[in-house]
Structure formats: structure tokens, C-alpha cells
Amino acid sequence: MSTTKTIERIETEVQAAARRKGLTFGELATKMGVTIGYLSQVANGHRKWTPKMRAKVIAVLGEVPGQGKVHMRQEPVDGESTYIRERARELGLTMRDVAARAGLSATYVSRVSRGHKIMTVDVRRRLEAALEGTAEVASAERADVNIQALWDRMNAHDISQNKVAQQAGITSGHLSSIMSGQRRPSPTVLRKLHDVLFQPSKAELRVMPAEVKVVGWRKGERSGMVVRENDGKTARIGGRMPDGANVEFAYRTGYDGTGRTYVHHVIQRGCSALLTRKGVNSS
Secondary structure, rough: OOEEEEEEEEEHHHHHHHOOOOOOOOHHHHHHOOOOOHHHHHHHOOOOOOOHHHHHHHHHOOOOOOOOOOEEEEEEEOOOEEHHHHHHHOOOOOHHHHHHOOOOOOOOOHHOOOOOOOOOOHHHHHHHHHHOOOOOOOEEOOEEEEEEHHHHHHHHHHHOHHHHHHHHHHHHHHHHHHHHOOOOOOOHHHHHHHHOOOOOOOHHHHHOOOOOEEEEEEEEEEEEEEEEOOOOOOOEEEOOOOOOOOOEEEEEEEEOOOOOEEEOOOOOOOOHOOOOOOOOOOO
């Protein structure tokens, strides 16, 4: 059972105002053109806001925070599942992987993700860059395993559940509990399952030479498609994608060994294909 707890931290009004703007206390001082020591004295009420200081803080924060006022900053968190941990699970990353990406210690990231420590502005930025998304320390509903995606890929490979478990390096009982919804895979197990199940199947490899790759791109107001044959060495159809363009979509299409047409979209983050959230339609 999950345990909700509250973590607290004493914070001045000036610090709170800076955090709301995504600034550390030091960055606020730099933008205002004053020393951290001087700004700290103002924040704690040991110095008054001069007209010049008021103008500087308004220019940066758009307000003059309360002087010498402190409050307890509180954040409710779920001890078992937070947005940080669930986002890492989607990407197939362990807390150690996230820490390495963010340049932080694994122990520190684990404590932050469980709500035992409050993130500083700098740590939040690092974690959001590592997770490629918003880093929140709040209760999060765990993503469910997309069982249908597992069965579809097993059918595509014509492989048994026991064989999948063997190739993924987990026990058949472990995989069975995942398939039945009794257990959620860790990021490591999720990545192993993806590596096994999202390898091209024999049917997907048995394609005609006419297979093509299609890439749709957009750059500003311009957009277009590039189509090329699968080996990448033969003639291009539809031109070339310009430098700096964003890829809108990419897929392979052709005929399989039985003559049926197919379309395989390029999956860049396969772990997410095995997860589904309530209210989000998986395709």
C-alpha cells in the first residue's frame, strides 16, 4: 500500500518568488546585479528594500516579495510512485540511469524521487532534461502494462511466453505475473522485454526489394516527404530533407513474404509502447 507523506522546508518569501520564476537564489541575485549576501540580508529582513532595490527586483520578478517573512514549504508525495519514477519507467530507465544523465548521485535522485528531499531549481532542471519531460514529486498513478502489445509482438514472432521469458533473462513466473496484471515490470525488465519483442520478426524481415522508407518533415511553414528505397543507396524519391527540419513521421512500407502490404512505424521509445495510462488510447 502506498504511503503519502509531507516534506517541509523553511523558505523566505524572496526565495519562494525566485523559485516560482524558475530561478535559484543566486541567479536572482545575479540578475538583480547584487551579491547573494546582500540579497539574503534583505530577504531575512535585516535590510530594507531601497527604491533602487525595489526597481531591480520588480524588473526580474515582477513583484516585491515580503521582507523577512518565512513559511514552511510543503509538498505531499507518494512514497511508492511519483511522476519522476513513472517517467523513468516509461523510458526504461532505472534511478541510477536517470542520475547518470542528470549528473547527480543515484542515492540523491532516489531520495528526491521518493519525496525524502525537495528539489532545488537546478536539480529540477537537470532531472527534466534527463527525463525529457516535467519532473514532479507528487502522487502518480502507475502506468499499466499494455498486455495486448505483448501478445501482438509474441504472435508476430510466433514465440511462446516461456521463450520470451528465457530470452529476456527473467523467470516464466515473473512474466506470467506481468501478463496477468499482478505485477508491473521494473524499468530494467521493461527494457529487456522491449529488446526481445520489438526486434523485427521473420515476417517483417521477409520483404520484397521494393520496400521503402517514408519520412515526413516540417521546417517553419515548409513541409514535405522524402521516400527512399530500404537499402538507402538507391535513388531517392521526393527530394531531400533540409537541414534543421523536424521529423513529423517515419515508417517503412512494402510487401511481406505472403504478398500482403504492411506499414511499420519507426518506434524510438519502445518502452512506452508497452505501457498504457487510463484515459489515453494506445495505438
